[in-house]
Amino acid sequence: MTGLRRFAFPAFALLMLALPALPVPDFWITQSNYIGLYALVALGLVLLTGVAGLTSFGQAAFVGIGAYTAAFMAVKLSASPWLALLIGVGLAVAAAMLLGAITLRMSGHFLPLATIAWGLVLYYSMGNMDWLGKYDGILGVPTLKLFGMDLGTGRGLHALIWAIALLAAWACANLLDSRPGRAIRSMKNGATMAEAMGISTFRYKLNVFVLAAVLAAVSGWLFAFFQRTVNPSPFSINKGIEYLFMAVLGGVSHVWGAFLGAAVVKLTEDQLQVLLPRLIGTSGNFETIVFGIVLVVVLKYAPDGLWTFVQRRLPRADRVRDWEGAPPLPARDKPAHGELLLQVQAVRKEFGGLVAVNDVSFELRAGEIVGLIGPNGAGKSTTFNLVTGVLGLTSGQVRYRGQDIAGLPSRAIARKGISRTFQHVKMIPEMTVLENVALGGYLRGRTGSVRAMLRLDRDEEKRLFAEAERQLARIGMADRMHELAGNLALGPQRLMEIARALCTDPALLLLDEPAAGLRHKEKQALGDVLRQLKSEGMSLLLVEHDMEFVMGLTDRIVVMEFGTNLMEGTPPEVQASPAVRAAYLGTEH
Numbered sequence: 040m041t042g043l044r045r046f047a048f049p050a051f052a053l054l055m056l057a058l059p060a061l062p063v064p065d066f067w068i069t070q071s072n073y074i075g076l077y078a079l080v081a082l083g084l085v086l087l088t089g090v091a092g093l094t095s096f097g098q099a100a101f102v103g104i105g106a107y108t109a110a111f112m113a114v115k116l117s118a119s120p121w122l123a124l125l126i127g128v129g130l131a132v133a134a135a136m137l138l139g140a141i142t143l144r145m146s147g148h149f150l151p152l153a154t155i156a157w158g159l160v161l162y163y164s165m166g167n168m169d170w171l172g173k174y175d176g177i178l179g180v181p182t183l184k185l186f187g188m189d190l191g192t193g194r195g196l197h198a199l200i201w202a203i204a205l206l207a208a209w210a211c212a213n214l215l216d217s218r219p220g221r222a223i224r225s226m227k228n229g230a231t232m233a234e235a236m237g238i239s240t241f242r243y244k245l246n247v248f249v250l251a252a253v254l255a256a257v258s259g260w261l262f263a264f265f266q267r268t269v270n271p272s273p274f275s276i277n278k279g280i281e282y283l284f285m286a287v288l289g290g291v292s293h294v295w296g297a298f299l300g301a302a303v304v305k306l307t308e309d310q311l312q313v314l315l316p317r318l319i320g321t322s323g324n325f326e327t328i329v330f331g332i333v334l335v336v337v338l339k340y341a342p343d344g345l346w347t348f349v350q351r352r353l354p355r356a357d358r359v360r361d362w363e364g365a366p367p368l369p370a371r372d373k374p375a376h377g378e379l380l381l382q383v384q385a386v387r388k389e390f391g392g393l394v395a396v397n398d399v400s401f402e403l404r405a406g407e408i409v410g411l412i413g414p415n416g417a418g419k420s421t422t423f424n425l426v427t428g429v430l431g432l433t434s435g436q437v438r439y440r441g442q443d444i445a446g447l448p449s450r451a452i453a454r455k456g457i458s459r460t461f462q463h464v465k466m467i468p469e470m471t472v473l474e475n476v477a478l479g480g481y482l483r484g485r486t487g488s489v490r491a492m493l494r495l496d497r498d499e500e501k502r503l504f505a506e507a508e509r510q511l512a513r514i515g516m517a518d519r520m521h522e523l524a525g526n527l528a529l530g531p532q533r534l535m536e537i538a539r540a541l542c543t544d545p546a547l548l549l550l551d552e553p554a555a556g557l558r559h560k561e562k563q564a565l566g567d568v569l570r571q572l573k574s575e576g577m578s579l580l581l582v583e584h585d586m587e588f589v590m591g592l593t594d595r596i597v598v599m600e601f602g603t604n605l606m607e608g609t610p611p612e613v614q615a616s617p618a619v620r621a622a623y624l625g626t627e628h
């Protein structure tokens with residue numbers, strides 16, 4: 040890390056923790072308290088929405104759970120605030136697990152809708168329950184005491200709010216730069232790539248959803264002791280939208296975006312509440328209208344949020360190469376040369392009335408490169424997806440090293456030693472090449488989210504990065520490991536995907552149209568890499584449209600047309616076949 044980056048966080052933390060001791064007016068301390076409380080909630084949304092791609096409008100309801108638990112237990116039960124924290128967080132976890140279990144397997148708009156419903160249900164429940172004081176809420180919450188010291192509501196509480204918010208930011212930043220963090224980041228653009236790397240996307244979605252709920256509940260707990268009264272209005276769906284607005288405005292993919300978003304929203308909201316009634320001549324919640332307009336403008340012109348403007352000015356530093364000499368990751372037993380590796384037996388896939396793959400069979404032995412070719416729409420990609428578990432079979436069998444793998448999810452197939460690349464490169468563009476490749480090592484590591492947040496994963500990380508660099512060196516890209524993956528041209532991106540697949544320690548590598556869209560030189564480089572992998576004993580199944588590319592590379596070729604096996608043979612046999620030529624030229628045969 041550069042000096043600026045290394046010192047920025049401790050300097051900011053020190054400033055925020057020392058702020059109450061400085062001659063700062065009480066008003067600014069109060070504002071800063073709100074910013075810390077809001078940032079804690081927005082931080083959860085950064086992970087949930089920005090990083091994992093899940094939208095929640097219901098975070099204010101989780102804040103409400105924390106706040107109401109704290110107020111109720113302190114006022115009605117005179118219980119310890121720390122017990123209230125435990126129970127509040129526990130309730131938020133239970134609610135998030137239940138809500139997540141129902142909605143997180145569904146795609147698209149189900150989660151946002153469910154979170155809206157959840158926000159509304161909780162708001163009206165809080166407002167209608169006698170024992171929670173209905174819309175008046177619970178008054179007279181005592182101040183928080185820590186080691187016998189009364190923190191009060193202003194300066195004393197400021198240190199606690201900011202200590203917790205900064206600790207949470209540190210933990211979230213650690214999480215994002217770790218094995219589980221890469222898994223979370225890989226889910227943003229759909230589950231296919233993540234699952235192919237062996238990641239249970241449902242588990243990580245639930246993890247992040249629960250973590251965001253916990254951060255919100257902790258904020259609510261602090262909020263109750265800060266305001267010393269709770270009522271439903273700060274936990275309404277409006278506030279849920281405002282939290283999302285803070286995260287989006289600040290920079291929904293960046294931990295520090297949460298703080299920037301919370302600060303900008305809080306400070307402008309206050310200014311607008313004074314300014315707008317004066318301008319318009321009548322009072323009302325006009326700031327909401329302004330925020331709505333600003334949100335549309337931000338989404339249009341700065342979809343990554345304001346933090347990106349700050350980040351662009353900070354120098355980007357390469358990851359410190361501290362993994363020299365790290366012990367190698369565990370590796371699987373490799374099949375002996377010539378062992379029967381993959382048996383595809385009469386696989387069939389129907390989409391409604393269309394038979395995309397019609398009882399196709401072929402085999403692949405260890406150490407071979409087999410090509411699966413055919414004209415557009417022949418059913419190659421569908422066959423590929425049947426083997427890799429992305430699609431379910433209508434009938435037939437797929438055996439890998441003698442075991443039936445048909446119907447297994449792709450992450451289970453990855454675990455068995457089959458890895459793949461994608462026709463349209465799937466990567467995390469804002470991560471470096473090295474980090475993208477390290478994602479491939481996911482199944483070879485063990486670190487969970489809690490260990491990662493506490494930074495107890497460094498030994499394993501060194502092993503993962505050492506392996507990622509080794510695989511990059513294997514395909515001749517070690518010198519580009521610190522570049523952002525999104526900045527690479529298509530050829531190197533495809534090679535990077537191969538390195539990522541190799542990082543899974545596969546016994547069989549499946550490449551989906553690796554030469555598509557590549558220039559002549561890039562194709563040559565790819566061909567050299569594949570030949571080298573074969574010489575190292577790797578087994579490869581190549582789905583390819585480009586006849587010329589596969590001819591010089593493969594041992595055997597399976598030709599498909601209209602979903603069926605047209606023929607199978609060596610490259611010269613295929614090249615000599617009038618039927619294949621006719622299929623490619625689209626003439627009768």
Ligand SMILES: Nc1ncnc2c1ncn2[C@@H]1O[C@H](COP(=O)(O)OP(=O)(O)OP(=O)(O)O)[C@@H](O)[C@H]1O
Nearest residue numbers: 390393395413414415416417418419420421422584
């Ligand atoms: N999810 C789907 N739903 C309905 N039809 C599909 C689906 N996926 C593929 N098909 C159809 O199945 C047939 C085979 O498609 P597939 O993508 O497997 O062919 P391909 O040989 O890989 O072609 P290309 O080289 O163009 O990728 C095509 O007619 C396609 O339209």
